[in-house]
Amino acid sequence: MPVLVITGTGTEVGKTVTTAAVAAAAVAAGRSVAVLKAAQTGVRPDERGDADEVARLAGPVTTAELARYPEPLAPGTAARRAGMEPVRPRQVAEAAAKLAAEHDLVLVEGAGGLLVRFDAAGGTLADAAGLLGAPVLLVASAGLGTLNTTELTARELRGRGVELLGVVIGSWPGSPDLASRCNVADLPEVAAAPLLGALPEGAGALPPADFRRAAAGWLAPRLAGTWQAEAFREREAP
Template sequence: MPSKGPFQIFVTGTDTGVGKTQASCALLSLLADAGLSPQGFKPYESGCASLSAPSDTLAMRAAARSTLPVEQLCPHRFRAPLAPGVAARRLGREPDWKTTLDAWERLRHGPVVAEGAGGLLVPIDSQRDIIDLIAALQLPVLLVARAGLGTLNHTGLSLRALADRGLTVSAVLLSRSTPTRDPSERDNAALIAERYRVPVLGPVTYLRDARRRHAAFREALRPLLPHRARGR
């Protein structure tokens, strides 16, 4: 990562459920441990059991040890477990883009880990997808992907989409989604690194215990951070 300015990154994934929020929380906790006072920014969250307590946003806020209100960290929240743009459409609403940019303006001068919803082409309103949000914020990307079979296609498509938009990829993080190690893991990591010339981190092992899983994400992501935030 560049050394100038505060640490900022956008965490996106090749799909839903690949470990984006776990990666975001790991990064935020490392930055908080280093005394850098980070903020987690998840402007769109759907599948919220409670609109006042969106689970991913609250997890990121806790990891950052932030006291900012939910409304500032996550201005667009939806109950339906759907893409944000689809959830909004069902409600007959259009998420206000200016509200998103205003929320970012209040955070952009300090360390930030921003997180998307699902993959790059998930709609966030009637005109924009997650990749458009990344382009607007102009943040380097951490792409979280499954470690095993199928990841070459999903990761390759995502990396090509980011490259087509001229967006910087800091690293790909591979994460195991099942207890069984896939025999393709080692080849996948090497091929992604060689073909796309991007650092590949992990794979983060599958652990049922949440604390151990969090520790594994922290260890895998430590190389992304400024030297002063890498302390153990």
């Protein structure tokens, strides 16, 4: 798995922190890691972006960013409003392939969900994953409403012939409600893919050293971690 594409069921589901955890676990396992942010929106040129946040939390990783747009919008819309060139799926695929030639693992983080548009032609992260032949890791929220968006994303990937590696819960609450607890069993069922981890709420606020020490415990062995889905399900499911 030289390239892993990471997307979310939407915005603010813990995608960047999950990317950092996957990177930290891989680095701890002795792998060289690069993180590619396809398109960064809502950040000024002098501000830190998502790739910078991954590096802050995960440690020694290579970071790359293809484009940056000032307004917090879908990349295609943000590019158009800024009068800037959009990012296209082939550019994402080419940049990831180049990084993969120099690193053991490349993590490609999207913006928002799988079908958020990069350009006027409707190019998306799903197109980039297809060009790369790379699996996708889906970051989902824990609570009510997540089953629908998770299943829709999984169906889209299957329809395109793109592998869904699994699902990670991007922020597991300290006091989960009934819907969240039921979703532990339901998420892998609707996704037809394994649950590969659950990050605790507030993980991104940990000091970097603590984050790196804990990251492997939030992720399954498929992601170089030690987290066990069955034990989590027995503990958290109603």
